[in-house]
Amino acid sequence: xxxxxxxxxxxxxxxxxxxxxxxKKVMVKDISEPINVPQAYxxxxxxxxxxxxxxxxxxxxxxxxxxxxxxxxxxxxxxxxVIDGEKRLNSCLMSLKKCNEEKPCPLHNELSASRAQIxxxxxxxxxxxLVKEVKLGNAFLPI
Amino acid sequence: xxxxxxxxxxxxxxxxxxxxxxxKKVMVKDISEPINVPQAYxxxxxxxxxxxxxxxxxxxxxxxxxxxxxxxxxxxxxxxxVIDGEKRLNSCLMSLKKCNEEKPCPLHNELSASRAQIxxxxxxxxxxxLVKEVKLGNAFLPI
DNA sequence: TCTTGAATATGATTTTTATCATATTTTATT
DNA sequence: AATAAAATATGATAAAAATCATATTCAAGA
Numbered sequence: 001x002x003x004x005x006x007x008x009x010x011x012x013x014x015x016x017x018x019x020x021x022x023x024k025k026v027m028v029k030d031i032s033e034p035i036n037v038p039q040a041y042x043x044x045x046x047x048x049x050x051x052x053x054x055x056x057x058x059x060x061x062x063x064x065x066x067x068x069x070x071x072x073x074x075x076x077x078x079x080x081x082v083i084d085g086e087k088r089l090n091s092c093l094m095s096l097k098k099c100n101e102e103k104p105c106p107l108h109n110e111l112s113a114s115r116a117q118i119x120x121x122x123x124x125x126x127x128x129x130l131v132k133e134v135k136l137g138n139a140f141l142p143i
Numbered sequence: 144x145x146x147x148x149x150x151x152x153x154x155x156x157x158x159x160x161x162x163x164x165x166x167k168k169v170m171v172k173d174i175s176e177p178i179n180v181p182q183a184y185x186x187x188x189x190x191x192x193x194x195x196x197x198x199x200x201x202x203x204x205x206x207x208x209x210x211x212x213x214x215x216x217x218x219x220x221x222x223x224x225v226i227d228g229e230k231r232l233n234s235c236l237m238s239l240k241k242c243n244e245e246k247p248c249p250l251h252n253e254l255s256a257s258r259a260q261i262x263x264x265x266x267x268x269x270x271x272x273l274v275k276e277v278k279l280g281n282a283f284l285p286i
Numbered sequence: 287t288c289t290t291g292a293a294t295a296t297g298a299t300t301t302t303t304a305t306c307a308t309a310t311t312t313t314a315t316t
Numbered sequence: 317a318a319t320a321a322a323a324t325a326t327g328a329t330a331a332a333a334a335t336c337a338t339a340t341t342c343a344a345g346a
Contacts, residue, residue, distance in 0.1 A: 001144035004304070014249060027322065040306050047324060059323040060313030076250070099283075106157060106273035106282040107219070110264045114257040121253045130249035139249040147334070170292065183336050190294060202293040203343030 001118075006083045009045045011035045013055060013079055014141055016067050017131045022056070025064030045083060052082045067127065076130070077122035089119060144261075149226045152188045154178045156198060156222055157284055160210050160274045165199070168207030188226060195225045210270065219273070220265035232262060 032039040049055040175182040192198040276282040
């Protein structure tokens with residue numbers, strides 16, 4: 001459903017949300033280690049996110065990555081869309097081209113509710129929402 | 144969530160359930176075309192399924208693939224397990240190694256219900272169940 | 287028993303995804 | 317201005333997934 005890259009990207013964004021700020025930017029090597037993703041790899045992903053304004057960055061000394069207020073309000077799905085593209089989440093579980101509500105595939109009726117629920121969560125939950133859960137102690141960000 | 148290969152395999156199995164029988168075996172080329180999957184590719188997938196007794200086959204003239212009664216009773220998840228391996232469906236959405244009920248990742252609480260629901264469907268619905276839906280006209284098997 | 291039609295076994299190729307490496311650009315600090 | 321510290325751009329390599337090709341084995345029918 002989600003590529004490895006998307007999962008890594010989500011982890012990195014949440015890590016930044018919890019550990020960085022405009023005052024305290026964090027550089028790639030200090031992100032890659034705690035979230036356990038190769039440095040050059042996460043660097044590339046972060047660059048894509050910066051280009052789409054999901055993440056903020058600054059170069060040079062004292063530079064690094066961080067999230068500003070508007071970054072915090074992005075829904076999780078926007079991360080996935082940047083990394084995996086929009087269509088990945090929209091393909092039928094059985095990848096039947098014609099599968100839809102009128103002509104559902106045999107798994108459609110069975111799975112569409114859960115699928116919709118997942119999409120809805122990814123669409124409605126923002127970075128800020130998830131961070132709040134971690135801060136409240138209802139969720140954790142382990143490796 | 145499911146690989147292309149798994150989706151193809153499910154399609155092929157359903158196609159066989161609907162169009163083949165011990166009396167009327169269907170050969171690869173007559174499967175690959177209607178389900179729109181390359182012949183050599185689906186052949187390989189079918190071979191794996193035969194080896195695990197999800198699908199039946201016979202070689203030589205009048206040979207081909209088909210499902211017998213016990214084949215029809217397999218849950219859909221067994222197809223996925225053969226093609227993708229068991230762990231694919233069991234990895235955390237964020238691929239955190241330590242994510243579980245006690246230490247849920249920030250998406251866990253949000254998504255685990257839907258995930259469980261999907262797994263449950265794949266586990267409980269058999270080939271026969273899905274075929275029945277198609278025969279009743281509640282579902283369709285288009286390309 | 288010979289021929290032919292089918293699956294099967296095996297492995298090669300291509301494409302996609304994941305990963306690694308490095309030269310370039312920008313910016314704070316001296 | 318010069319230096320050094322960071323991201324950025326670009327592209328190379330590796331691994332995995334998808335696809336293609338073919339020689340072998342088995343079974344039916346003549």
